[in-house]
Amino acid sequence: MKFVIADGQSELEALKAMQARSTEIDDNVTKTVQKIIADVRSRGDEALKEYTLKFDGVNTDCFELTSEDIDNAYNSVSGEIISALKRAAENIRDFHERQLQQSWLTTKENGIMLGQRVRGLKRVGIYVPGGRAAYPSSVLMNAIPAKVAGVKEIIMVTPPSKDGKVNPNILAAAKVAGVDRVFAVGGAQSVAALAYGTQTIPKVDKIVGPGNIFVATAKKLCFGVVDIDMIAGPSEILVIADETAEPKFLAADLMSQAEHDPMASAILLTTSKEIAEKTIEEIEKQKKALSKRSIIEESLENFGVVIVCKTLDDCINIANEIAPEHLELMVENPMEYLGRIDNAGSVFLGKYAPEPLGDYFAGPNHVLPTSGTARFFSPLSVDAFVKKSSFIYYTKEALEKGRDDIVALAECEGLTAHANSIKVRF
Numbered sequence: 001m002k003f004v005i006a007d008g009q010s011e012l013e014a015l016k017a018m019q020a021r022s023t024e025i026d027d028n029v030t031k032t033v034q035k036i037i038a039d040v041r042s043r044g045d046e047a048l049k050e051y052t053l054k055f056d057g058v059n060t061d062c063f064e065l066t067s068e069d070i071d072n073a074y075n076s077v078s079g080e081i082i083s084a085l086k087r088a089a090e091n092i093r094d095f096h097e098r099q100l101q102q103s104w105l106t107t108k109e110n111g112i113m114l115g116q117r118v119r120g121l122k123r124v125g126i127y128v129p130g131g132r133a134a135y136p137s138s139v140l141m142n143a144i145p146a147k148v149a150g151v152k153e154i155i156m157v158t159p160p161s162k163d164g165k166v167n168p169n170i171l172a173a174a175k176v177a178g179v180d181r182v183f184a185v186g187g188a189q190s191v192a193a194l195a196y197g198t199q200t201i202p203k204v205d206k207i208v209g210p211g212n213i214f215v216a217t218a219k220k221l222c223f224g225v226v227d228i229d230m231i232a233g234p235s236e237i238l239v240i241a242d243e244t245a246e247p248k249f250l251a252a253d254l255m256s257q258a259e260h261d262p263m264a265s266a267i268l269l270t271t272s273k274e275i276a277e278k279t280i281e282e283i284e285k286q287k288k289a290l291s292k293r294s295i296i297e298e299s300l301e302n303f304g305v306v307i308v309c310k311t312l313d314d315c316i317n318i319a320n321e322i323a324p325e326h327l328e329l330m331v332e333n334p335m336e337y338l339g340r341i342d343n344a345g346s347v348f349l350g351k352y353a354p355e356p357l358g359d360y361f362a363g364p365n366h367v368l369p370t371s372g373t374a375r376f377f378s379p380l381s382v383d384a385f386v387k388k389s390s391f392i393y394y395t396k397e398a399l400e401k402g403r404d405d406i407v408a409l410a411e412c413e414g415l416t417a418h419a420n421s422i423k424v425r426f
Helices: 010-018 027-043 045-056 067-076 079-097 136-149 168-177 187-196 213-222 247-258 273-289 293-303 312-322 355-360 396-412 416-423
Strands: 002-005 104-107 113-120 123-127 153-157 181-183 206-208 236-241 265-270 304-308 326-330 346-349 386-393
Touching: 002 010, 002 273, 010 265, 010 304, 010 312, 027 045, 027 187, 027 213, 045 187, 067 168, 079 136, 079 168, 123 136, 123 187, 136 153, 136 168, 153 187, 187 206, 187 213, 236 247, 236 312, 247 265, 247 273, 247 293, 247 326, 247 355, 265 273, 265 293, 265 312, 273 293, 273 304, 293 304, 326 355, 346 355, 396 416
Parallel strands: 002 304, 123 153, 123 206, 153 181, 236 265, 236 326, 265 304, 326 346
Antiparallel strands: 104 113, 113 386
């Protein structure tokens, strides 16, 4: 990892390099995905069959898994994993139920009634990666808030393995989370199928879930036809540590994100040079026993940095500027500083709230804004799966009281038909 002593300039240059991770989509990728979307839109299942054979090596006429397929997969998963999924699901459900908004109505003078209706979307699609990025936790994090929001039907798509089957842990998580239908199809073609519908896959109102560059591009191109959650970039973690922090904890947490992707970013901001040096030593020790050592090393070499700052205030100012996906406060009294963190996807407080706690179990959603977008985006929540509409009721007396103001504003904008719509009632 790069080692920087903050001097007002060196840390800015180092962080600029961290933030230079490319988020641009290659033109060739865009053209390829556009072709796939157009093909699926026009030919439906026939195109899905061809792309599934081409990209996944599976020749099938039936994409949907039966309830028996899902039950068999569920029963094949170890009891330990099933128990862990259920406990995690309980925590996730409890947290997200607290986000649920209610419809409301208010009355005013002259018989006026105003209000808002809040209701779940009709149908949502969840994309779940296969292969090495097959994460059951992501199924829980995407499906459970949708269920809590009142979504009527959840459709999951996920690429099949070479034998045509789907990762059983993914299917077990789908059963625990209450997913309604599962289709063994992946890639940009599955996003297109969800957006436009095919003979077997129904059209959805929103698509959520992580995926590779082709999936992300397809979601971006289909936005407007359907809603999407966000365009997620590589994972990132920023840790703020004082002299009381444990270097072995710091090292472990930094690597927990670095193992996701060679493009992942891991940043340590600390007021202690000793803590900084010991953390780097701990990384060298701990990485030797980790299965994704090569990915961790590449990530930390290219996008890892340790910065020694003069004060915790400096650390917090830098963190707010970066707006990280995950932010750990490894300081003596973390609650003292929570109110000063303006930009972060999720904040982890103290020595015993490491980032993986949020990834798997605590309850808050792990689908978080990346690449600095925590300045204006929020974590995935129940709000992402509801729609709101307002309603208005006025009596004649109430409308008459506001008549002159409405007419004046309409005529000010040159919209005489608007003004007439009011005048004609009197």
